[in-house]
Amino acid sequence: MESITVSNAPHVEAHFTDAEQQRESAKMGMWIFLVTEILLFSGLFVAYGIFRAWYPDMFYNAHKFLDVSMGTLNTIVLITSSLTMALAIRSMQVNKKNETIIFLILTLIFALVFLIVKYFEYHHKIELGQLPGKLYTFKGVQGDNPHIFFGVYFAMTGLHAVHVIIGMTVIIWALTRTVKNHFSDQYYTPLEMTGLYWHLVDMIWIFLFPLLYLIG
Amino acid sequence: MKKEHVHITPVKTYLAVAAALITMTGLTVAISFIDLGPFNITVALLIASVKALLVAFFFMHLFWDNKLYLILFASGLLFLTIFLTLTMFDTETRGSVDRQTKERINKESFIYQTPDPEVGGAK
Numbered sequence A: 001m002e003s004i005t006v007s008n009a010p011h012v013e014a015h016f017t018d019a020e021q022q023r024e025s026a027k028m029g030m031w032i033f034l035v036t037e038i039l040l041f042s043g044l045f046v047a048y049g050i051f052r053a054w055y056p057d058m059f060y061n062a063h064k065f066l067d068v069s070m071g072t073l074n075t076i077v078l079i080t081s082s083l084t085m086a087l088a089i090r091s092m093q094v095n096k097k098n099e100t101i102i103f104l105i106l107t108l109i110f111a112l113v114f115l116i117v118k119y120f121e122y123h124h125k126i127e128l129g130q131l132p133g134k135l136y137t138f139k140g141v142q143g144d145n146p147h148i149f150f151g152v153y154f155a156m157t158g159l160h161a162v163h164v165i166i167g168m169t170v171i172i173w174a175l176t177r178t179v180k181n182h183f184s185d186q187y188y189t190p191l192e193m194t195g196l197y198w199h200l201v202d203m204i205w206i207f208l209f210p211l212l213y214l215i216g
Numbered sequence B: 001m002k003k004e005h006v007h008i009t010p011v012k013t014y015l016a017v018a019a020a021l022i023t024m025t026g027l028t029v030a031i032s033f034i035d036l037g038p039f040n041i042t043v044a045l046l047i048a049s050v051k052a053l054l055v056a057f058f059f060m061h062l063f064w065d066n067k068l069y070l071i072l073f074a075s076g077l078l079f080l081t082i083f084l085t086l087t088m089f090d091t092e093t094r095g096s097v098d099r100q101t102k103e104r105i106n107k108e109s110f111i112y113q114t115p116d117p118e119v120g121g122a123k
Helices: A021-056 A058-062 A069-095 A097-128 A148-178 A190-213 B012-030 B039-059 B067-108
Strands: A001-007 B002-008
Touching: A001 B039, A021 A058, A021 A148, A021 A190, A021 B067, A058 A148, A069 A097, A069 A190, A069 B012, A069 B039, A097 A148, A148 A190, A190 B002, A190 B039
Parallel strands: none
Antiparallel strands: A001 B002
């Protein structure tokens, strides 16, 4: 635990009493935003629940066409990227700017690896015609309405992938500001908010992985 | 003037959390090859929840931060649970309630006296 006394630091806006109040306000706003993100995904989780309850056998048969090893690899990649993100913030807390830059770049690389693996998975499914709705042409799944499973799969992983891309954009912005010396051990709130967003993206994947890849 | 308290997590803690997360990923994959019947999804979701809580408490600092953020996070989960539970109760029990109580309801309540209420999920 570190104890620092701050007064009139340049990064504190006039409408805040002190740096701590400013930081806590930003964090509260970020958490409220993260809650809306959870609720955004909750619609898809409920859709998943309903369809899996209606077609348990079809879900079981269709999920066998997902590659568990690729899903596991992506889970580990995303967990590692969360670790490097947390370490990037920690490095700034102890004023090691260069370490922060390295960890942010590592996080970006892991995010890119995640998207590349996802690209191969999507590519394979598109080639086989395992697509949602009318576009579904695959014949190999036993059970009613197999296109629904792939509809749910693409909607959930697609929205998640969009979040990964947004997360990468925000990390690039945070990286640029780090390089420009905008942050120090006194002020690194944008870095912390970027981290919270990135961890949420990780957390959602932690649920998507068993629900889609490990049925039965 | 106020004192600013910032918790700096030791690198060891972060590494331990990441190691636990990766171990549990391996565990959930291994368990998925064992048939536990209806408990398959329970075990998978239980492991996923523990992993998510580790991320929230340590990577996202909820363990050390102002508990207000924890309350906000929990409120999001609460409404997700309400959304999911009530929807599943409805879609899972619509058909069975109809079969068991159709006659009695038809007798006792005039608002249910439609010729043949075809209510129920696409089972």
